[in-house]
Amino acid sequence: MPDETGAVWRKSSRSGNGNNCVQVATNLLGREGAVLVRDSKAPQDGFFAVNPDVWTAFVGGVRDGAFHR
Template identity: 60%
Template sequence: MTPDQTGAQWRKSSRSGAGNNCVEVATNLLTPTGRVLVRDSKNPTTAVLSISPDDWQAFVRSASCGHFTS
């Protein structure tokens, strides 16, 4: 099931540069939906992930600590 994206304000990381190889996130729908939406910036019309705020914060903390670097 695709989450309702009505009114979603998508944003990319400022570190993404001019490329389109990153994800976009919409957090402005937290109040009505209780979810953070994430999509692929290269294919914005494809699947959207719906993530709980707690899981999103855990991901951001892990990424900030370098857990996902190669």
């Protein structure tokens, strides 16, 4: 499991001021080799790590409209 020490968590600017968001930390890629992801409503519950290529594909899919509500 990657070490989240020093993680800088951020969320989408489209999330507004709400807390129903996914937060990501990409600043540890060099050290941990993963993008860290957690639920902003429950950061104490931990995080999961995603391979950077998988994260890039996911973000690309979001941008291309592959996921709909």
